[in-house]
Structures are given as C-alpha cells and as structure tokens.
Amino acid sequence: MTIRANEIRLVAVDEDGTFLRDHQNYDHERFERIFARMSQIGVRFVVATGNQCYQVQDLFPSHTHEMGIVSANGAYVLDAGEAVFAARASKAAVERMIDVAHERPEVPFSMLGVKGAYVERGTPQEFFDDTAHYCHRLRWVDDFREVDDQVFMFSSVVDEAVVAHEIERCAEAVDGLMDVVSSGDGYFDVVCPGVSKALGLQHLMERWGVNPKQCIAFGDSDNDREMLRMVGCGYAMQNAPAELRAEADRIAPPCTEDGVLRVLEELFW
16 A cells, blocks of 8 residues: 555554664654654654553653553553553463463563563563563562553563474463564564554544554564554565565665654655
C-alpha cells in the first residue's frame, strides 16, 4: 500500500533498531522540530514498542501528555498518559511460564505487568541491568508467584544461535495460552494471545477516529510485521532482516542514520 503525505494522520514508530540510534539515543532537537510540525498539521505520534511504558515516558518527557504509547508489544496502551487498554494473561498461562522460567534457570526471564516489571533473585545481574534499559520500573523478587500485578508479558534474551529453540520451548509450554514473538538480536517476548502492536495501535486509531489507510509505521523486527501490514504505508528499516524488508511498502535509511527522522522530514516539508 502507499499513502500521500497530505493524507497522513498518524505516525507509529518502533523504538530499538528503528527510531533510536544505538545506545537508545536520538536527535532531540531534530525530533522537536518534526513533532511541532506534525502537531501543526494534525498528525498524531505513537511509539509502538516491546519496552515498558515507563521507559517510553522517560524517553519522551516533553510529549507524554500528547502522544500515544503502545507498550509491551501492544499489551499496555496509553493515550496522553491515560491507560486505554491493558491485556491480562490467564492464571494458567502465567503459571506455565513461571514453570518454564524455573525449568532452566540459565535462561533468564523478566515478568511484566501494569504496575511494573520483575526479575527473580538469582538471575544474573547482567540480565537485570540489561532489562532496566527497557523497563524503567523494575525490581527484584524472590519468586514470580509472589507478585501482585496484572501480568501481560514475559521477556528473555539468549544467544541468537539458540533463540529459535527457546521460542519453540516456550510456545510448546504455553500451548496457545500465550504467543511467543521474536524482537531481534536474541530477544523474545511471550505475550497474551492475539495481542500485538497492530492491535494496540488499533485501540488508538479507533479512539482518535483514524483509519489504517491514514497511518504510516516504521519497524525493524518480527514483532513489527503486523503493524507494518495494517497501515497505509509500512516502512522497514534498512537494518531490518531481509524478509521484513521484502514485505514492506518502503525502506527507510538505517536507524544509525536517523532513518525515521529523515523520512518524516521528506514527508512533511
């Protein structure tokens, strides 16, 4: 699909590997100019990410009151800081995933919910520190079963050589009670069934009276695929896997070259 610039009413961007440069950085001054321009012409801005909503709010502190956030791969959706959707994993699904986490302690997991994210004591500090980059409200717990929260996702990272095996192991364990999706570079998430960035974005589109043909989206991983398919024009980043680039409507320059910002400048000026 394609879309003309004057038809665009919503821009959705993935974070890591898409909007952000390496080390979770972006050109703030350049983005401020673009955001002001989009606001002027009535274009909504949405961050659609596997990361925790609190991380997104910290990354865009000046705009959380006027932007949309599709966090945890669509499991928790906010409009101007107000929660509009929160998925809930079934008790059986949570129990099975906790069993999976305990079965092989060498494969670390975090558990995410509405109130925060959690890592069990005994998990390597390196994993906790890495998770803290993506989950800014994170704490240690003795046992996942002690957590009182509305759980909607589990996340892990392993060597890329074994990620396919671990995804298969989790999928077999949850047996349809949750979906397992890759987010690239050895990271994968176990999410509520049917929940995706596309579904989360749909909640905001319905709320704002925007249809998919009026939207563009940018992504670089498997967990962006449905979102890129749904919108009027889906951009895969140049640094995305070849199969995702082949499916996309257009290719944006790589994240290390501020590809999203470059495309938005070309569209709106």
